[in-house]
Amino acid sequence: MIRIAAVGDVHVDKDVLGRYRPALEQLPDVADVLLIAGDLTRHGTVEEAKCMAQEFGDVGVPVVTVLGNHDHQSDQELQVMDVLRDAGMTVLEGEGTVLTLNGHRLGIAGAKGFGGGFAGACASSFGEREMKSFVGTTEAIADKLGAALRGLDCDALVALTHYAPVPETLVGEPLEIYPFLGSYLLGQAIDSAPTALALHGHAHHGSERGRTPGGVPVRNVAHPVIKQAYNVYQLLSENAETRLVNA
């Protein structure tokens, strides 16, 4: 059994310090790892990253994260990643990691992702340079995510993104902005590997549950969606024994 705690869009700054700590202190009792689906900060500054490291560092379980669009706002994403890594967090961008938890190998491949939309209403790499760059950015990220997922040797495989891989978890958002919230290319990458669970954030008004066309469960763990400090998902269950009650 592996228990995965997950949340996204925590947008930490000085004014948030201490809000998550009471719930995080319970984390080692209820989960084996914490995954954070991007938008760790408000503006992507080093100072905010230090606040994030203070709030979500030293929680008693490994912390694995990707960045979100907010974490790119100040063009300091490399420094932000350094701060988080110095605090012991694993930051993934088109790469993967394997953690041994409870005797099982949990593989996690992560990338921020990007937009472009979904079947029937997706952007195409055509016309203006800016449009081709927009679609090409998503293609490159999805290619890296797919390769990272396929390259991991593990017992359970999880995909972690900020942008959404399916439209189902966007329900509640205005239809007009779906292309800015995710891309089917991320779902296709997730379906190219034996992924057990895909986690994302970004869509504050979206829905929690969906599935990729290939059948992979998708969970939108944006904080305003889950409305608690983190959710807990259980993989490789031998039994349902846990200190939490099954949903």
Place this chain on the structure above:
Amino acid sequence: MAQKLDEYVEAEIQRLLTENGAVAEQGITLQRREHMLILGGEVESAQRRDEICRQITTKFPDVEIACDIGIVRAAAPSEVEEIS
């Protein structure tokens, strides 16, 4: 007299809430009523909610606003979901 609340004002406020460094929120909803703008969504702190209202009131002093923005709860979970 209250400023006319048309689509252009709504769009300007929506962009203000994202692009203004003191706010930087993309998840605030705006509902235009005849004489009032209703703000919805959730943010991480009371200070952020208050700053949103302050920014709108400063930039659009004639726009009457009603703030229904909540603070996202951050309690520990009581349930686990088994993925299969």
